[in-house]
Amino acid sequence: MSTNPPMPEDSDDVNAAMARLTRRGFAFGAIVAAIGGGGLYWLNARAAREQSLPWPLRRMLEANERLGETLFDPRRPSPEFPRDWAQEPRVNGRRGLASQFDPASWRLHITGTEHALPLAAIRDLPRYEMTTELMCVEGWSQIVHWAGARLADFAGKYRLAGTYVSLVTPDRKYYVGLDIDSALHPQTLLCYEMNGQPLAPLHGAPLRLVTTVKYGYKSIKRIGTIGFTNERPRDTWAEEGYDWYAGL
Ligand SMILES: Nc1nc2c(c(=O)[nH]1)N[C@H]1C(S)=C(S)[C@@H](COP(=O)(O)O)O[C@H]1N2
Numbered sequence: 001m002s003t004n005p006p007m008p009e010d011s012d013d014v015n016a017a018m019a020r021l022t023r024r025g026f027a028f029g030a031i032v033a034a035i036g037g038g039g040l041y042w043l044n045a046r047a048a049r050e051q052s053l054p055w056p057l058r059r060m061l062e063a064n065e066r067l068g069e070t071l072f073d074p075r076r077p078s079p080e081f082p083r084d085w086a087q088e089p090r091v092n093g094r095r096g097l098a099s100q101f102d103p104a105s106w107r108l109h110i111t112g113t114e115h116a117l118p119l120a121a122i123r124d125l126p127r128y129e130m131t132t133e134l135m136c137v138e139g140w141s142q143i144v145h146w147a148g149a150r151l152a153d154f155a156g157k158y159r160l161a162g163t164y165v166s167l168v169t170p171d172r173k174y175y176v177g178l179d180i181d182s183a184l185h186p187q188t189l190l191c192y193e194m195n196g197q198p199l200a201p202l203h204g205a206p207l208r209l210v211t212t213v214k215y216g217y218k219s220i221k222r223i224g225t226i227g228f229t230n231e232r233p234r235d236t237w238a239e240e241g242y243d244w245y246a247g248l
């Protein structure tokens with residue numbers, strides 16, 4: 001079947017498309033139970049496609065999106081794990097990492113300001129470490145130890161405010177939007193270390209986001225520009241049919 005939204009960089013699992021959708025889609029589970037396998041076949045074969053999904057699945061994704069937004073408690077902490085449970089996650093998704101790139105001349109740009117910050121500016125913020133689960137919407141997860149600065153501390157220091165945060169790679173090929181509650185969650189970090197080492201290039205050096213309250217696709221690697229805004233920012237995977245909110 002071919003119901004999955006396109007995922008050019010890391011899609012070896014076309015057949016897992018349904019499974020992916022059901023991770024948070026209990027409503028989908030209910031429909032599957034109600035109509036059975038034959039009905040599911042019908043759904044795939046006959047239902048009109050919207051953004052490459054049969055429309056009933058699309059409606060459900062949208063319903064879940066609203067539900068996720070309503071039920072999410074931004075203060076709820078995500079679980080943390082013993083430090084030695086951490087392992088190296090696979091490199092998943094390389095968009096925005098392909099271009100030639102010199103880490104030494106990297107700066108973090110803040111939209112609407114003159115700031116072009118070196119990594120030292122992030123290291124100067126209070127350091128926070130966490131051992132948390134990175135959950136990819138494709139159905140795998142990995143416990144990883146991260147070190148970095150809280151995005152909330154960064155926002156405080158540079159007096160940034162808005163309803164949303166926008167994050168973009170230096171080449172602008174991967175971009176993420178976050179609602180402000182998730183951005184300021186205490187386990188949303190601007191990370192410069194993974195498992196006790198400086199970030200490897202394919203894990204987002206020199207600076208990436210890691211947030212425990214979203215699926216992995218919001219944890220953008222190699223941030224080039226950050227902006228606080230009142231308009232909902234573009235988001236790479238949302239534009240390919242996934243939930244913009246992507247809450248866990
Ligand atoms: N720049 C960039 N960041 C990205 C991606 C990407 O393709 N490009 N993929 C995302 C996805 S889908 C996941 S699951 C995580 C995986 O992080 P890892 O490669 O460090 O395991 O990175 C996210 N951040």
Ligand SMILES: [Mo]
Nearest residue numbers: 136137216217
């Ligand atoms: Mo992912």
